[in-house]
Amino acid sequence: MEKYNSFLKTLPKIELHLHLEGAIPLETLWELIKKYGGHKELDNNIENLNKRFLFKDFPHFIETWIWKNQFLKEYEDFEFIAHGVAKDLSGQNIRYAELFFTPGDHTEKGLELGRIVESVAKGMAAREKEIELSLIYDLCRDFGPEKGMEQLEKIKDLKSYGIIGIGIGGSEQLYPPEPFKKVYEKARAYGFRTTAHAGEAAGADSVWGAIRELKVDRIGHGTRSYEDQDLVAYLKETQLPIEVCPLSNVRTGVVNSVTEHPVKSYFKEGLNICINTDDPKMFNNSLEQDYLCLIDELGFSLDDIKLLLYNAVAASWCDDKKKRQLKSEIADFYDKYHYL
């Protein structure tokens, strides 16, 4: 496995489903916790933060997500985490990423949406020579469609900060996609690309809702699509891109193990999937580890990984020039590496 480790480490990679607030390096988050006087539960030990991020199930994960948000209080905190995340991603040879972020979690505390966006963009810009990052604004389904529309009206003029699309994360098991239909229509009219978390904490109906009502450009997760074979056939026929997050699904209990994850059957059946980490610092995974699991436990070849990366390039929302550049970087790497 050693040869795969070094191959995957240096391989130029792409992430399309990655949450800024779930990708904060633990040391960066620890700095913020210290800044705000520590937390009694953590007993001044960063190891306890790691343990705090072990999840029983999906609702427990959402609960922990909210707990973590208490350490993001000032605008400079957002710049600080964005910088930390950009640095960490470029250190993993991730060449391009589209980052979800959820300012709505923080405007409730009295912070201004525009200034949060500006701070995040500033933190990312500090590393722009190393990695190109775009933002997907997570309207978060828990806030409902009305607040979704309100937020959309505010971000339509903030595209210059790198916001290219919108999505809905949050408690999928409680909030189906259909009520967001008009929000998505408007988002498209404003020129945003669209994705929705679906088929993660809820089943195939939720994926159908995202397709039929929200008319999404991509599906976030899509894990439980297998519950309806007509849906799998539809996804194959239309080649709608799916942002699959295998280790994330194991950590939140959506599937029991990588070997039980449908990623292999989706790939074999020819669905348009790419691989992503979701919330790597909360799930203790990385893109390298996700790929390694596919190789190790599901028998994917390095050529299969190349195809998955090409899928990610094609499904990304960057311009054609950037897509060509990313694809040739991956192709060159494979040519030079002389793997067997």
Ligand SMILES: [Zn+2]
């Ligand atoms: Zn997600």
